[in-house]
Amino acid sequence: MNENKVIALFQNTRKVIKADKLCKSEGLQTIVMPVPTSISSECGMCLQLSQTDIESFEKLMQENNIESNLYAK
Amino acid sequence: MNNYFDNASTSFPKPKEVAEAISNYLNNVGGTYGRGATTRILDSSAIVENCRDMLADQLGVSDAEKVFFSYGATDAACTLLFGLKLNGKVWVSPLEHNAVMRPLQSLQDKGIIEICVMPSKEDGLIDIEAFGLIEHADDALWVVNYQSNVNGLIQPIEELSKIKGDIGLMLDITQAIGSQTFQLEALGVDYAFFTGHKGLLGPTGTGGYYIACPEQVSPFRYGGTGSRSESFEMPDFYPDRMEAGTPNIVGIVGLEAALSHKPEPLHSKDEFLSLLEKLRALPGIKVFAANDKYRQGEVFSITSKSLDVGALSARLYSEFQIETRAGLHCAPLAHKTLGSFPQGTVRFASSPYHTKEDLERLYEAIRACLAQ
Numbered sequence: 001m002n003e004n005k006v007i008a009l010f011q012n013t014r015k016v017i018k019a020d021k022l023c024k025s026e027g028l029q030t031i032v033m034p035v036p037t038s039i040s041s042e043c044g045m046c047l048q049l050s051q052t053d054i055e056s057f058e059k060l061m062q063e064n065n066i067e068s069n070l071y072a073k
Numbered sequence: 074m075n076n077y078f079d080n081a082s083t084s085f086p087k088p089k090e091v092a093e094a095i096s097n098y099l100n101n102v103g104g105t106y107g108r109g110a111t112t113r114i115l116d117s118s119a120i121v122e123n124c125r126d127m128l129a130d131q132l133g134v135s136d137a138e139k140v141f142f143s144y145g146a147t148d149a150a151c152t153l154l155f156g157l158k159l160n161g162k163v164w165v166s167p168l169e170h171n172a173v174m175r176p177l178q179s180l181q182d183k184g185i186i187e188i189c190v191m192p193s194k195e196d197g198l199i200d201i202e203a204f205g206l207i208e209h210a211d212d213a214l215w216v217v218n219y220q221s222n223v224n225g226l227i228q229p230i231e232e233l234s235k236i237k238g239d240i241g242l243m244l245d246i247t248q249a250i251g252s253q254t255f256q257l258e259a260l261g262v263d264y265a266f267f268t269g270h271k272g273l274l275g276p277t278g279t280g281g282y283y284i285a286c287p288e289q290v291s292p293f294r295y296g297g298t299g300s301r302s303e304s305f306e307m308p309d310f311y312p313d314r315m316e317a318g319t320p321n322i323v324g325i326v327g328l329e330a331a332l333s334h335k336p337e338p339l340h341s342k343d344e345f346l347s348l349l350e351k352l353r354a355l356p357g358i359k360v361f362a363a364n365d366k367y368r369q370g371e372v373f374s375i376t377s378k379s380l381d382v383g384a385l386s387a388r389l390y391s392e393f394q395i396e397t398r399a400g401l402h403c404a405p406l407a408h409k410t411l412g413s414f415p416q417g418t419v420r421f422a423s424s425p426y427h428t429k430e431d432l433e434r435l436y437e438a439i440r441a442c443l444a445q
Contacts, residue, residue: 016118034109044108
Protein backbone atom coordinates (compact mmCIF):
# COMPACT_ATOMS: atom_id res chain seq x y z
CA MET A 1 0.00 0.00 0.00
CA ASN A 2 1.31 3.41 -1.00
CA GLU A 3 0.07 5.75 1.70
CA ASN A 4 1.02 8.89 -0.23
CA LYS A 5 -1.16 8.14 -3.22
CA VAL A 6 -4.86 7.81 -3.85
CA ILE A 7 -6.87 6.57 -6.79
CA ALA A 8 -9.77 8.56 -8.22
CA LEU A 9 -12.41 6.56 -10.04
CA PHE A 10 -14.86 8.12 -12.48
CA GLN A 11 -18.04 7.08 -14.21
CA ASN A 12 -16.55 6.89 -17.69
CA THR A 13 -13.62 7.72 -19.97
CA ARG A 14 -14.89 11.19 -20.81
CA LYS A 15 -14.85 12.19 -17.14
CA VAL A 16 -11.33 10.84 -16.63
CA ILE A 17 -10.09 12.83 -19.61
CA LYS A 18 -11.89 15.95 -18.43
CA ALA A 19 -10.65 15.58 -14.84
CA ASP A 20 -7.06 14.94 -15.93
CA LYS A 21 -7.11 18.03 -18.15
CA LEU A 22 -8.52 20.17 -15.33
CA CYS A 23 -5.97 18.85 -12.79
CA LYS A 24 -3.04 19.54 -15.09
CA SER A 25 -4.32 23.04 -15.87
CA GLU A 26 -4.45 23.71 -12.10
CA GLY A 27 -0.99 22.27 -11.47
CA LEU A 28 -2.12 19.08 -9.75
CA GLN A 29 0.12 16.12 -10.53
CA THR A 30 -1.93 13.20 -11.85
CA ILE A 31 -1.10 9.92 -13.54
CA VAL A 32 -3.64 8.17 -15.73
CA MET A 33 -3.54 4.44 -15.00
CA PRO A 34 -5.64 1.30 -15.43
CA VAL A 35 -8.27 0.77 -12.77
CA PRO A 36 -6.81 -1.67 -10.17
CA THR A 37 -8.85 -4.89 -10.22
CA SER A 38 -8.88 -4.83 -6.44
CA ILE A 39 -11.08 -1.74 -6.65
CA SER A 40 -13.27 -2.38 -9.67
CA SER A 41 -13.80 -4.74 -12.59
CA GLU A 42 -13.76 -1.76 -14.99
CA CYS A 43 -11.48 -2.12 -17.99
CA GLY A 44 -10.95 1.62 -18.24
CA MET A 45 -8.73 4.29 -16.74
CA CYS A 46 -8.50 6.18 -13.46
CA LEU A 47 -6.34 8.94 -11.98
CA GLN A 48 -3.64 8.60 -9.36
CA LEU A 49 -2.87 11.65 -7.26
CA SER A 50 -1.09 12.60 -4.05
CA GLN A 51 -2.97 12.56 -0.79
CA THR A 52 -1.79 16.10 -0.18
CA ASP A 53 -3.76 17.23 -3.25
CA ILE A 54 -7.06 15.65 -2.23
CA GLU A 55 -8.63 18.86 -0.97
CA SER A 56 -7.78 20.83 -4.11
CA PHE A 57 -8.84 17.90 -6.28
CA GLU A 58 -12.24 17.55 -4.63
CA LYS A 59 -12.86 21.30 -4.87
CA LEU A 60 -11.93 21.27 -8.56
CA MET A 61 -14.22 18.32 -9.30
CA GLN A 62 -17.09 19.90 -7.40
CA GLU A 63 -16.69 23.18 -9.27
CA ASN A 64 -16.87 21.32 -12.57
CA ASN A 65 -19.65 18.96 -11.60
CA ILE A 66 -17.56 15.79 -12.00
CA GLU A 67 -18.32 12.94 -9.63
CA SER A 68 -15.45 10.76 -8.47
CA ASN A 69 -14.69 8.24 -5.75
CA LEU A 70 -11.34 8.16 -3.97
CA TYR A 71 -9.58 5.00 -2.85
CA ALA A 72 -6.34 4.48 -0.98
CA LYS A 73 -3.74 2.88 -3.21
CA MET B 74 -8.60 26.88 -59.81
CA ASN B 75 -11.28 24.92 -57.95
CA ASN B 76 -13.92 23.30 -60.17
CA TYR B 77 -15.38 21.03 -57.51
CA PHE B 78 -18.96 22.14 -56.83
CA ASP B 79 -20.27 18.89 -55.35
CA ASN B 80 -19.62 19.85 -51.74
CA ALA B 81 -23.23 19.07 -50.76
CA SER B 82 -22.38 15.42 -51.50
CA THR B 83 -19.02 15.51 -49.79
CA SER B 84 -16.51 18.31 -49.36
CA PHE B 85 -13.24 18.59 -51.23
CA PRO B 86 -10.58 19.63 -50.59
CA LYS B 87 -10.13 19.18 -46.85
CA PRO B 88 -7.72 21.21 -44.71
CA LYS B 89 -4.28 19.58 -45.19
CA GLU B 90 -4.14 18.95 -41.44
CA VAL B 91 -6.94 16.37 -41.76
CA ALA B 92 -4.82 13.89 -43.73
CA GLU B 93 -1.76 14.73 -41.61
CA ALA B 94 -3.63 13.97 -38.39
CA ILE B 95 -5.05 10.72 -39.74
CA SER B 96 -1.63 9.66 -41.00
CA ASN B 97 -0.04 10.52 -37.66
CA TYR B 98 -2.69 8.57 -35.79
CA LEU B 99 -2.30 5.51 -38.01
CA ASN B 100 1.51 5.61 -38.09
CA ASN B 101 2.43 6.90 -34.65
CA VAL B 102 -0.38 7.15 -32.14
CA GLY B 103 -2.73 4.18 -32.49
CA GLY B 104 -4.63 3.14 -29.42
CA THR B 105 -8.30 2.62 -28.74
CA TYR B 106 -10.80 4.67 -26.77
CA GLY B 107 -11.04 4.18 -23.00
CA ARG B 108 -10.16 0.50 -22.74
CA GLY B 109 -6.96 0.79 -20.71
CA ALA B 110 -4.60 3.56 -19.69
CA THR B 111 -1.52 3.55 -21.91
CA THR B 112 -0.30 6.80 -23.40
CA ARG B 113 -1.72 5.72 -26.77
CA ILE B 114 -5.16 5.12 -25.33
CA LEU B 115 -5.06 8.32 -23.32
CA ASP B 116 -4.02 10.38 -26.35
CA SER B 117 -6.67 8.82 -28.60
CA SER B 118 -9.38 9.20 -25.98
CA ALA B 119 -8.42 12.83 -25.36
CA ILE B 120 -8.75 13.62 -29.08
CA VAL B 121 -12.19 12.01 -29.21
CA GLU B 122 -13.38 14.01 -26.20
CA ASN B 123 -11.83 17.25 -27.45
CA CYS B 124 -13.69 16.72 -30.73
CA ARG B 125 -16.93 16.20 -28.81
CA ASP B 126 -16.34 19.47 -26.92
CA MET B 127 -15.66 21.33 -30.17
CA LEU B 128 -18.84 19.96 -31.74
CA ALA B 129 -20.85 21.01 -28.68
CA ASP B 130 -19.47 24.54 -29.15
CA GLN B 131 -20.56 24.55 -32.80
CA LEU B 132 -24.03 23.41 -31.79
CA GLY B 133 -24.51 25.82 -28.90
CA VAL B 134 -24.80 22.99 -26.40
CA SER B 135 -23.39 23.54 -22.91
CA ASP B 136 -23.26 19.87 -21.90
CA ALA B 137 -21.11 17.98 -24.39
CA GLU B 138 -22.29 14.67 -22.89
CA LYS B 139 -25.49 15.22 -24.86
CA VAL B 140 -23.54 15.15 -28.14
CA PHE B 141 -22.90 11.69 -29.56
CA PHE B 142 -20.75 10.41 -32.39
CA SER B 143 -22.27 8.51 -35.28
CA TYR B 144 -21.00 7.17 -38.59
CA GLY B 145 -22.78 9.93 -40.49
CA ALA B 146 -26.07 11.80 -40.66
CA THR B 147 -28.06 8.79 -41.90
CA ASP B 148 -26.79 6.65 -39.03
CA ALA B 149 -27.69 9.43 -36.59
CA ALA B 150 -31.15 9.98 -38.12
CA CYS B 151 -31.94 6.25 -37.80
CA THR B 152 -30.69 6.20 -34.21
CA LEU B 153 -33.02 9.07 -33.33
CA LEU B 154 -36.09 8.11 -35.35
CA PHE B 155 -36.04 4.43 -34.38
CA GLY B 156 -34.94 5.13 -30.81
CA LEU B 157 -37.71 7.59 -29.97
CA LYS B 158 -40.65 5.16 -29.82
CA LEU B 159 -42.76 7.50 -31.90
CA ASN B 160 -46.53 7.19 -32.04
CA GLY B 161 -48.82 9.62 -33.85
CA LYS B 162 -48.29 12.26 -36.52
CA VAL B 163 -44.79 13.15 -37.63
CA TRP B 164 -44.61 16.40 -39.59
CA VAL B 165 -41.72 16.84 -41.99
CA SER B 166 -40.51 19.98 -43.71
CA PRO B 167 -41.35 20.36 -47.42
CA LEU B 168 -37.71 19.90 -48.52
CA GLU B 169 -36.98 16.76 -46.51
CA HIS B 170 -34.20 14.30 -47.44
CA ASN B 171 -34.53 10.51 -47.64
CA ALA B 172 -32.26 10.18 -44.58
CA VAL B 173 -35.44 11.11 -42.74
CA MET B 174 -38.15 10.02 -45.19
CA ARG B 175 -37.07 6.40 -45.51
CA PRO B 176 -36.85 5.62 -41.77
CA LEU B 177 -40.18 7.41 -41.31
CA GLN B 178 -41.76 5.54 -44.23
CA SER B 179 -40.77 2.24 -42.62
CA LEU B 180 -42.47 3.34 -39.39
CA GLN B 181 -45.56 4.42 -41.32
CA ASP B 182 -45.66 1.08 -43.16
CA LYS B 183 -45.82 -0.62 -39.76
CA GLY B 184 -48.78 1.56 -38.79
CA ILE B 185 -46.82 3.30 -36.03
CA ILE B 186 -46.83 6.86 -37.35
CA GLU B 187 -48.51 9.02 -39.96
CA ILE B 188 -46.24 11.22 -42.08
CA CYS B 189 -47.56 14.73 -42.78
CA VAL B 190 -45.84 17.41 -44.86
CA MET B 191 -45.73 20.96 -43.56
CA PRO B 192 -47.41 23.58 -45.79
CA SER B 193 -44.94 25.64 -47.76
CA LYS B 194 -44.33 28.65 -49.94
CA GLU B 195 -43.15 28.38 -53.55
CA ASP B 196 -39.47 27.96 -52.66
CA GLY B 197 -40.13 25.34 -49.97
CA LEU B 198 -40.12 27.77 -47.05
CA ILE B 199 -42.39 26.44 -44.31
CA ASP B 200 -45.60 28.48 -44.20
CA ILE B 201 -45.54 29.12 -40.47
CA GLU B 202 -48.89 30.89 -40.43
CA ALA B 203 -50.69 28.02 -42.18
CA PHE B 204 -48.86 25.41 -40.12
CA GLY B 205 -49.80 27.19 -36.91
CA LEU B 206 -53.50 27.00 -37.82
CA ILE B 207 -53.41 23.19 -38.02
CA GLU B 208 -54.51 21.06 -35.06
CA HIS B 209 -51.38 19.56 -33.46
CA ALA B 210 -52.86 17.57 -30.56
CA ASP B 211 -51.77 14.21 -32.04
CA ASP B 212 -48.29 15.27 -33.11
CA ALA B 213 -45.37 13.09 -32.04
CA LEU B 214 -42.55 15.02 -33.71
CA TRP B 215 -41.63 17.79 -36.15
CA VAL B 216 -38.62 17.10 -38.37
CA VAL B 217 -37.03 19.93 -40.32
CA ASN B 218 -34.32 19.87 -42.93
CA TYR B 219 -32.66 23.06 -41.69
CA GLN B 220 -30.87 23.91 -44.95
CA SER B 221 -32.06 22.23 -48.10
CA ASN B 222 -29.57 20.11 -50.00
CA VAL B 223 -31.41 21.05 -53.22
CA ASN B 224 -31.95 24.82 -53.17
CA GLY B 225 -30.06 25.88 -50.03
CA LEU B 226 -33.13 27.39 -48.36
CA ILE B 227 -32.75 27.87 -44.60
CA GLN B 228 -35.96 27.19 -42.66
CA PRO B 229 -37.38 29.53 -39.97
CA ILE B 230 -36.46 27.53 -36.88
CA GLU B 231 -36.96 30.39 -34.44
CA GLU B 232 -40.60 30.71 -35.49
CA LEU B 233 -41.19 26.95 -35.29
CA SER B 234 -39.58 26.81 -31.88
CA LYS B 235 -41.97 29.49 -30.63
CA ILE B 236 -45.09 27.51 -31.55
CA LYS B 237 -43.98 23.92 -30.90
CA GLY B 238 -44.97 23.75 -27.22
CA ASP B 239 -44.14 20.26 -25.90
CA ILE B 240 -43.83 18.69 -29.36
CA GLY B 241 -40.33 17.43 -30.15
CA LEU B 242 -38.39 19.40 -32.78
CA MET B 243 -35.68 17.58 -34.72
CA LEU B 244 -33.28 19.33 -37.10
CA ASP B 245 -31.23 17.86 -39.91
CA ILE B 246 -28.35 20.36 -39.93
CA THR B 247 -26.19 18.32 -42.30
CA GLN B 248 -25.90 20.97 -45.01
CA ALA B 249 -25.43 23.99 -42.75
CA ILE B 250 -23.04 22.84 -40.05
CA GLY B 251 -19.60 24.22 -40.70
CA SER B 252 -20.86 27.29 -42.50
CA GLN B 253 -22.62 28.58 -39.40
CA THR B 254 -22.75 27.95 -35.68
CA PHE B 255 -25.98 27.06 -33.89
CA GLN B 256 -27.67 27.86 -30.60
CA LEU B 257 -29.67 24.65 -30.29
CA GLU B 258 -30.07 24.81 -26.54
CA ALA B 259 -31.26 28.43 -26.51
CA LEU B 260 -33.64 27.71 -29.39
CA GLY B 261 -35.23 24.79 -27.55
CA VAL B 262 -34.33 22.27 -30.25
CA ASP B 263 -34.83 18.74 -28.91
CA TYR B 264 -32.78 16.73 -31.42
CA ALA B 265 -30.30 17.54 -34.17
CA PHE B 266 -28.06 15.44 -36.39
CA PHE B 267 -25.27 16.06 -38.86
CA THR B 268 -22.44 14.56 -40.83
CA GLY B 269 -18.76 15.37 -40.49
CA HIS B 270 -17.72 15.17 -44.13
CA LYS B 271 -19.60 18.09 -45.69
CA GLY B 272 -19.38 21.62 -44.29
CA LEU B 273 -17.25 20.52 -41.35
CA LEU B 274 -14.62 19.39 -43.90
CA GLY B 275 -13.88 16.16 -42.03
CA PRO B 276 -13.62 12.60 -43.38
CA THR B 277 -16.52 10.35 -44.36
CA GLY B 278 -17.73 7.94 -41.68
CA THR B 279 -18.02 10.71 -39.11
CA GLY B 280 -21.02 12.59 -37.78
CA GLY B 281 -23.09 13.02 -34.71
CA TYR B 282 -26.28 14.02 -33.03
CA TYR B 283 -27.59 16.00 -30.07
CA ILE B 284 -30.38 15.04 -27.71
CA ALA B 285 -31.62 17.60 -25.19
CA CYS B 286 -32.97 14.84 -22.89
CA PRO B 287 -30.96 11.71 -23.82
CA GLU B 288 -33.11 9.37 -21.74
CA GLN B 289 -35.89 9.87 -24.34
CA VAL B 290 -33.97 7.87 -26.95
CA SER B 291 -33.13 4.16 -26.70
CA PRO B 292 -29.67 3.15 -27.93
CA PHE B 293 -29.57 1.87 -31.49
CA ARG B 294 -26.38 -0.13 -30.94
CA TYR B 295 -25.66 -2.33 -27.94
CA GLY B 296 -22.25 -3.62 -26.84
CA GLY B 297 -19.05 -2.85 -25.00
CA THR B 298 -18.33 0.66 -23.78
CA GLY B 299 -15.33 0.14 -21.49
CA SER B 300 -17.58 1.10 -18.57
CA ARG B 301 -19.82 -1.00 -16.27
CA SER B 302 -18.21 -4.00 -17.90
CA GLU B 303 -19.50 -6.42 -15.28
CA SER B 304 -23.08 -5.88 -16.52
CA PHE B 305 -25.00 -7.17 -19.56
CA GLU B 306 -27.03 -3.95 -19.45
CA MET B 307 -25.98 -0.79 -21.24
CA PRO B 308 -24.73 1.94 -18.86
CA ASP B 309 -27.37 4.46 -17.81
CA PHE B 310 -24.97 7.39 -18.19
CA TYR B 311 -23.84 9.38 -21.22
CA PRO B 312 -22.22 9.41 -23.71
CA ASP B 313 -21.51 5.72 -23.01
CA ARG B 314 -25.14 4.59 -23.28
CA MET B 315 -25.37 5.72 -26.91
CA GLU B 316 -21.87 4.77 -28.07
CA ALA B 317 -21.32 1.01 -27.89
CA GLY B 318 -18.32 -0.38 -29.75
CA THR B 319 -15.03 1.19 -30.70
CA PRO B 320 -15.68 4.62 -32.19
CA ASN B 321 -14.35 5.61 -35.61
CA ILE B 322 -11.18 7.01 -34.06
CA VAL B 323 -9.43 7.45 -37.40
CA GLY B 324 -12.34 9.52 -38.63
CA ILE B 325 -12.76 11.50 -35.42
CA VAL B 326 -9.04 12.34 -35.41
CA GLY B 327 -9.54 13.78 -38.91
CA LEU B 328 -12.70 15.61 -37.88
CA GLU B 329 -10.96 17.12 -34.86
CA ALA B 330 -8.19 18.37 -37.16
CA ALA B 331 -10.77 19.85 -39.53
CA LEU B 332 -12.49 21.67 -36.67
CA SER B 333 -9.14 22.95 -35.42
CA HIS B 334 -8.05 24.22 -38.84
CA LYS B 335 -11.16 25.67 -40.38
CA PRO B 336 -10.20 27.78 -43.40
CA GLU B 337 -11.34 31.35 -43.87
CA PRO B 338 -13.68 31.53 -46.89
CA LEU B 339 -11.94 32.73 -50.05
CA HIS B 340 -15.15 34.33 -51.32
CA SER B 341 -17.86 36.36 -49.64
CA LYS B 342 -21.54 35.58 -49.23
CA ASP B 343 -22.33 38.60 -51.39
CA GLU B 344 -20.19 37.17 -54.20
CA PHE B 345 -22.14 33.91 -53.95
CA LEU B 346 -25.47 35.77 -54.00
CA SER B 347 -24.25 37.81 -56.96
CA LEU B 348 -23.65 34.56 -58.87
CA LEU B 349 -27.28 33.58 -58.26
CA GLU B 350 -28.52 36.95 -59.51
CA LYS B 351 -26.47 36.70 -62.69
CA LEU B 352 -27.71 33.16 -63.35
CA ARG B 353 -31.34 34.21 -62.85
CA ALA B 354 -30.87 36.75 -65.64
CA LEU B 355 -29.78 34.11 -68.19
CA PRO B 356 -32.39 32.98 -70.73
CA GLY B 357 -33.58 29.36 -70.70
CA ILE B 358 -32.58 28.63 -67.11
CA LYS B 359 -34.51 28.12 -63.91
CA VAL B 360 -32.63 28.74 -60.68
CA PHE B 361 -33.77 26.89 -57.57
CA ALA B 362 -32.84 28.99 -54.55
CA ALA B 363 -34.44 30.80 -51.63
CA ASN B 364 -36.64 33.76 -52.54
CA ASP B 365 -35.27 35.62 -49.53
CA LYS B 366 -31.50 36.07 -49.84
CA TYR B 367 -31.20 36.07 -46.05
CA ARG B 368 -32.47 32.49 -46.06
CA GLN B 369 -29.94 31.29 -48.63
CA GLY B 370 -27.18 28.81 -47.80
CA GLU B 371 -24.41 28.13 -50.31
CA VAL B 372 -26.24 25.45 -52.28
CA PHE B 373 -28.48 25.96 -55.31
CA SER B 374 -29.78 24.08 -58.32
CA ILE B 375 -30.68 24.81 -61.91
CA THR B 376 -32.61 23.30 -64.77
CA SER B 377 -32.41 24.21 -68.43
CA LYS B 378 -35.13 24.40 -71.06
CA SER B 379 -32.82 23.00 -73.71
CA LEU B 380 -30.81 20.31 -71.90
CA ASP B 381 -31.84 17.62 -69.48
CA VAL B 382 -30.07 17.74 -66.15
CA GLY B 383 -27.82 14.76 -66.83
CA ALA B 384 -26.66 16.21 -70.15
CA LEU B 385 -26.01 19.63 -68.61
CA SER B 386 -24.01 18.15 -65.75
CA ALA B 387 -22.04 15.99 -68.18
CA ARG B 388 -21.32 18.96 -70.45
CA LEU B 389 -20.09 21.07 -67.54
CA TYR B 390 -17.70 18.27 -66.64
CA SER B 391 -16.49 17.30 -70.10
CA GLU B 392 -15.98 20.84 -71.40
CA PHE B 393 -15.10 22.75 -68.23
CA GLN B 394 -14.12 20.02 -65.72
CA ILE B 395 -16.77 21.40 -63.37
CA GLU B 396 -18.05 18.72 -61.00
CA THR B 397 -21.72 18.83 -60.03
CA ARG B 398 -24.47 16.41 -59.11
CA ALA B 399 -27.51 15.83 -61.31
CA GLY B 400 -30.80 14.19 -60.39
CA LEU B 401 -32.89 14.00 -57.23
CA HIS B 402 -30.11 14.30 -54.63
CA CYS B 403 -31.88 11.71 -52.41
CA ALA B 404 -34.55 14.32 -51.77
CA PRO B 405 -37.63 13.42 -53.88
CA LEU B 406 -39.95 15.29 -51.52
CA ALA B 407 -37.95 18.47 -52.05
CA HIS B 408 -38.20 18.12 -55.82
CA LYS B 409 -41.95 17.43 -55.58
CA THR B 410 -42.33 20.59 -53.52
CA LEU B 411 -40.24 22.63 -55.95
CA GLY B 412 -41.81 21.18 -59.12
CA SER B 413 -38.63 19.52 -60.36
CA PHE B 414 -39.73 15.90 -59.81
CA PRO B 415 -38.92 13.40 -61.31
CA GLN B 416 -36.17 14.81 -63.52
CA GLY B 417 -34.41 16.65 -60.70
CA THR B 418 -31.86 19.42 -61.10
CA VAL B 419 -28.16 20.10 -61.50
CA ARG B 420 -26.85 21.07 -58.08
CA PHE B 421 -23.95 23.33 -57.14
CA ALA B 422 -22.48 23.65 -53.65
CA SER B 423 -19.53 25.87 -52.88
CA SER B 424 -16.91 25.54 -50.16
CA PRO B 425 -14.63 27.95 -48.31
CA TYR B 426 -11.94 27.07 -50.88
CA HIS B 427 -13.77 28.71 -53.79
CA THR B 428 -12.52 32.13 -54.79
CA LYS B 429 -14.53 34.89 -56.43
CA GLU B 430 -12.79 33.91 -59.68
CA ASP B 431 -13.96 30.29 -59.29
CA LEU B 432 -17.55 31.53 -59.00
CA GLU B 433 -17.13 33.77 -62.04
CA ARG B 434 -15.70 30.86 -64.03
CA LEU B 435 -18.66 28.72 -63.00
CA TYR B 436 -21.04 31.39 -64.28
CA GLU B 437 -19.24 31.58 -67.62
CA ALA B 438 -19.26 27.78 -67.95
CA ILE B 439 -23.00 27.53 -67.29
CA ARG B 440 -23.68 30.37 -69.70
CA ALA B 441 -21.58 28.72 -72.41
CA CYS B 442 -23.25 25.32 -71.92
CA LEU B 443 -26.73 26.80 -72.15
CA ALA B 444 -25.84 28.88 -75.21
CA GLN B 445 -24.84 25.86 -77.29
